[in-house]
Amino acid sequence: MYSGSIVAIVTPMTESGEVDFAAWDRLLDWHLEEGTDGIVVCGTTGESPTVSLAEAVELTRRAVLRVAGRVPVIAGSGSSDTAVSIERTRALAAAGADAVLVVTPYYNKPTQDGLFQHFTAIADDSAVPVILYNVPARTGVDLLPETVERLAGHARIVSLKEATGNLARLAELRARCGADLEILSGDDPTAADAMLAGATGVISVTANVAPRLMHELCEAALGGDDAATRAIDAKLAALHRALFIESNPIPSKWALGQIGLIGPGIRLPLTPLSASCHTPVREAMRAAGVPCA
Secondary structure: OOOEEEEEOOOOEOOOOOEOHHHHHHHHHHHHHHOOOEEEEOOHHHOHHHOOHHHHHHHHHHHHHHHOOOOOEEEEOOOOOHHHHHHHHHHHHHOOOOEEEEEOOOOOOOOHHHHHHHHHHHHHHOOOOEEEEEOHHHHOOOOOHHHHHHHOOOOOEEEEEEOOOOHHHHHHHHHHHHHHOEEEEOOHHHHHHHHHOOOOEEEEOHHHOOHHHHHHHHHHHHOOOHHHHHHHHHHHHHHHHHOOOOOOOHHHHHHHHHHOOOOOOOOOOOOOOOHHHHHHHHHHHHHOOOOOO
16 A cells, blocks of 8 residues: 655754745655655654644645645654544544554553554544554654554554564564555665565655655565665665764754755754764765765
8 A cells, every 4th residue: 555665754944943834845846756655744754743733734734735646645643642643643634644654652651452452542533544653762662563463453554664673573574464464664774675575665764865766776676676676775875874873853854954955944852963963964965876065
């Protein structure tokens, strides 16, 4: 259902921290021109913790209108509160999202049964498909394969963004869930291997900065062309690393500013990229063939 290079798109902001909707339109148009296969609005890279529901709804609404059905628009609706996640899912579905991306509850550290009940309640209420999102390095909770297997039978739960970067985990998930659940990589450095091993695509940070190359990587990997996949991924390897030199999306927003697509705005507690990190990010962009100032 969802495959290829799906960008976890940044939320462009003015220097005062307001959402920059003119830059939003530019970004969306650029991704369509560059071959991006899907858009995730207000995921982690979109600064979801500091974007209000009203802003998320407007970003989603505008993305749906701009994209006009050419690629799927997926909206991040997860939170650490099940009731709030249900409310956000309703609002974003009403704004036109094709699906929602629901992260594991952060900070309150539910049990595996709590995770099962959380996702089931959201999916039971949802009018659109649900993509599970497991990123324990950020949330402090790991959605284990046996829990994913329990959830995979739900008609509304169609996919999992697995961001551990653990290829053994991917193999276990595929063995447990089979055709009941698609697996999307959530880890750019291991995405090529994940797709060659059966993942259907990647929800990508790197695609913010090198969308054409990420699309080509996915095309090669999903086509089973190991040599082409390795060659493209080698070109992207430094960029995969550099975009996490400070907390995501700090480096991505700086890089997009260097390309001239967005301004410098970012919301606290995130801060602009440290000066000491400018050179390694710029060098990684150049290694990937991305033009920059």
